[in-house]
Amino acid sequence: MKKSSAVIGCFVVGFLLAASPFGGQDATNAINSYPNLPAPIGEESVLLTSAGQAPENLLLAKIAEDLHLEGDYRPRALASDLYDYRTLVIIVGSSPYGLQYRNRTFTEEMERTKQLLNEAELRGLPVIILHVAETKRQDKQTVELIKATAPHADYFLGLKSISSSSEIIELMDAANVPVTLVKDLEDLHTPLNSAFR
Amino acid sequence: MAEYKNNTIPGLIGIFLLTYGLFFPSLSAEWVSFIIDRLQESMNIMDSGQLLIASFAYISRNGFLYFLIYFSTLLIVSALAKNTNSTAFSLCYIAATITAVFFINQFHGESSSYAPHFLSLGLLLALNTYITGQRYYYLTFAVILFFLITAMQCLNLIPVLSKWSFGADDLAVSLKTADSFITEDQLFTALYFVLFAIFFLIAVIFALLVHLFNMQITTLKRFQVQEKELKETRFALTESKVYEEIHSLVHDLKTPLVSVRGLISLIEMKYEKSEDKKLKDYLTRVDHSIEKMNEMISEILYENTKKEIHIDEFLRYVISHLALDDQKIRLEMEVQENLPCIHVNKIRFARAIANLLENAIISFEGKAGFIQIDVKQVNDTIRFQIRDNGPGIKEELMQEIWKEGFSTKDSSGIGLSFVKRVVENHHGSIFVSSTPGSHTQMDIYLPVSSGQGGAHDDIDYR
Numbered sequence: 001m002k003k004s005s006a007v008i009g010c011f012v013v014g015f016l017l018a019a020s021p022f023g024g025q026d027a028t029n030a031i032n033s034y035p036n037l038p039a040p041i042g043e044e045s046v047l048l049t050s051a052g053q054a055p056e057n058l059l060l061a062k063i064a065e066d067l068h069l070e071g072d073y074r075p076r077a078l079a080s081d082l083y084d085y086r087t088l089v090i091i092v093g094s095s096p097y098g099l100q101y102r103n104r105t106f107t108e109e110m111e112r113t114k115q116l117l118n119e120a121e122l123r124g125l126p127v128i129i130l131h132v133a134e135t136k137r138q139d140k141q142t143v144e145l146i147k148a149t150a151p152h153a154d155y156f157l158g159l160k161s162i163s164s165s166s167e168i169i170e171l172m173d174a175a176n177v178p179v180t181l182v183k184d185l186e187d188l189h190t191p192l193n194s195a196f197r
Numbered sequence: 198m199a200e201y202k203n204n205t206i207p208g209l210i211g212i213f214l215l216t217y218g219l220f221f222p223s224l225s226a227e228w229v230s231f232i233i234d235r236l237q238e239s240m241n242i243m244d245s246g247q248l249l250i251a252s253f254a255y256i257s258r259n260g261f262l263y264f265l266i267y268f269s270t271l272l273i274v275s276a277l278a279k280n281t282n283s284t285a286f287s288l289c290y291i292a293a294t295i296t297a298v299f300f301i302n303q304f305h306g307e308s309s310s311y312a313p314h315f316l317s318l319g320l321l322l323a324l325n326t327y328i329t330g331q332r333y334y335y336l337t338f339a340v341i342l343f344f345l346i347t348a349m350q351c352l353n354l355i356p357v358l359s360k361w362s363f364g365a366d367d368l369a370v371s372l373k374t375a376d377s378f379i380t381e382d383q384l385f386t387a388l389y390f391v392l393f394a395i396f397f398l399i400a401v402i403f404a405l406l407v408h409l410f411n412m413q414i415t416t417l418k419r420f421q422v423q424e425k426e427l428k429e430t431r432f433a434l435t436e437s438k439v440y441e442e443i444h445s446l447v448h449d450l451k452t453p454l455v456s457v458r459g460l461i462s463l464i465e466m467k468y469e470k471s472e473d474k475k476l477k478d479y480l481t482r483v484d485h486s487i488e489k490m491n492e493m494i495s496e497i498l499y500e501n502t503k504k505e506i507h508i509d510e511f512l513r514y515v516i517s518h519l520a521l522d523d524q525k526i527r528l529e530m531e532v533q534e535n536l537p538c539i540h541v542n543k544i545r546f547a548r549a550i551a552n553l554l555e556n557a558i559i560s561f562e563g564k565a566g567f568i569q570i571d572v573k574q575v576n577d578t579i580r581f582q583i584r585d586n587g588p589g590i591k592e593e594l595m596q597e598i599w600k601e602g603f604s605t606k607d608s609s610g611i612g613l614s615f616v617k618r619v620v621e622n623h624h625g626s627i628f629v630s631s632t633p634g635s636h637t638q639m640d641i642y643l644p645v646s647s648g649q650g651g652a653h654d655d656i657d658y659r
Contacts, residue, residue: 006287014315
């Protein structure tokens with residue numbers, strides 16, 4: 001065996017693993033779920049919260065601020081906090097370090113999210129779900145959170161890149177949730193604004 | 198034992214570093230909090246500066262973590278496999294590192310992607326082939342590893358490479374999403390491509406410099422060896438020429454000797470009937486002297502010319518050649534009674550013993566001391582033991598003293614090698630023992646003469 005064979009082997013395995021995401025079926029053509037902008041779904045004031053405590057979820061608050069939406073970003077909001085709001089917006093994305101940063105476990109986070117959704121249903125509040133970390137954050141826990149929220153959602157907003165993962169789209173499709181996928185994070189402003197005005 | 202120690206220490210350090218590395222994600226909670234704080238701050242005030250600080254902290258943390266893993270596995274594997282440039286070493290190193298990364302992912306969910314690790318290992322092992330076989334191997338490897346790991350962590354923050362499984366860990370995803378939101382991927386893409394290129398090039402250039410330096414050192418060493426060999430060859434050539442000259446000179450002595458012997462015979466014949474007894478006695482003595490001289494010349498010319506000789510007579514012959522008059526040295530001699538004769542080339546063997554005695558005398562450098570010569574029969578050998586209380590021989594020189602050309606006294610350095618050659622030519626053996634500052638002892642074991650129980654035959658070339 002040549003001395004360089006280990007190095008070549010490493011490169012081959014590395015490139016195969018790196019290229020493996022390109023081998024999957026492209027769901028973009030299989031699923032046609034890009035509706036036009038919806039008629040207003042929600043009303044102000046809005047409770048913006050995070051499911052999974054991913055640090056980047058804070059950008060939802062920034063978008064809401066840019067849109068001058070009346071409401072609050074409360075990443076750890078409880079079901080009992082919903083009394084003061086007329087729409088629930090949840091940005092989904094589970095982060096182990098984010099949960100550790102907020103001193104909570106995934107089970108607690110899942111429980112809090114379910115309670116929020118149940119309370120919203122009881123109160124008849126519309127629920128909008130966002131997922132903004134493209135394909136980068138589609139781990140098992142995030143998918144679990146999406147599965148938990150999908151049946152309660154009235155609208156799903158995400159990035160086009162997630163269409164390569166058919167699982168999320170299929171979940172929304174099965175729950176008859178209208179889906180809007182945008183190209184960039186900046187483009188989220190328009191559909192989110194449309195959902196309220 | 199030294200080898201054992203050399204392998205054990207890096208191995209133990211490796212195990213310690215690996216254990217620390219495996220627990221490092223849990224031990225670095227403060228570091229992670231700092232990153233998340235800066236990240237959220239950057240999104241709050243839409244400040245790319247805060248995002249940069251967060252990303253630098255991320256690269257430092259991950260760089261440190263994977264430096265620990267990659268370096269500790271190197272120490273452990275190199276402690277087990279001595280040759281760090283073999284295929285077996287490379288495969289073991291890849292397996293050990295990937296296993297450690299797997300455990301980190303299982304325990305802490307650090308990174309779900311193995312592709313960057315395989316590529317890092319490939320690059321690292323490729324560079325490793327240029328840095329083997331030198332004194333500061335671990336230090337050199339650590340420097341290259343540092344730059345390479347930092348370069349690979351830069352790739353983790355380039356958004357376009359996310360599709361290629363780079364930067365799939367929790368913090369990298371958050372940082373890249375924030376960058377996408379604040380700068381539309383412009384900041385990280387430009388900055389980290391440049392930083393990757395810089396760190397990667399430094400790693401490559403450093404490895405090449407080390408390689409060139411090693412080549413220079415190797416060439417220098419080779420030159421030194423060649424120079425030494427050349428010196429030895431020149432010396433051997435000179436020595437050979439000197440011997441050749443002496444040989445032919447001694448050989449030429451035989452011609453006038455034969456003439457003298459012939460003339461003596463003529464004189465004997467001429468005065469055969471003479472009554473001059475004194476003249477006859479002189480002629481007989483001259484003839485005996487010529488005969489003796491002839492024998493001596495033969496012994497000098499032919500190594501294998503040997504004859505029986507009494508040990509007492511032999512030692513008297515040796516001592517008569519020593520210059521002890523101006524020395525403060527006491528020479529003690531003890532010879533066992535009724536020893537058998539020895540079968541030797543008298544001239545050469547006497548020169549060998551005289552060499553040992555002269556070495557002992559020189560070592561005193563004019564100071565007082567004693568030299569003991571003890572001769573006795575040990576089993577079927579005669580042992581010549583020469584012991585002095587001189588300065589002794591340093592332990593590191595014990596193997597060197599037999600080499601031709603070795604000397605600590607600016608002499609030719611052929612004395613002891615000559616002694617050894619002569620002893621071996623007599624089917625004997627020589628041993629030396631010495632304690633610096635105490636004594637030196639030379640033991641020569643010579644088989645007893647074949648006529649008296651010895652077991653060797655010599656060819657006489659006369």
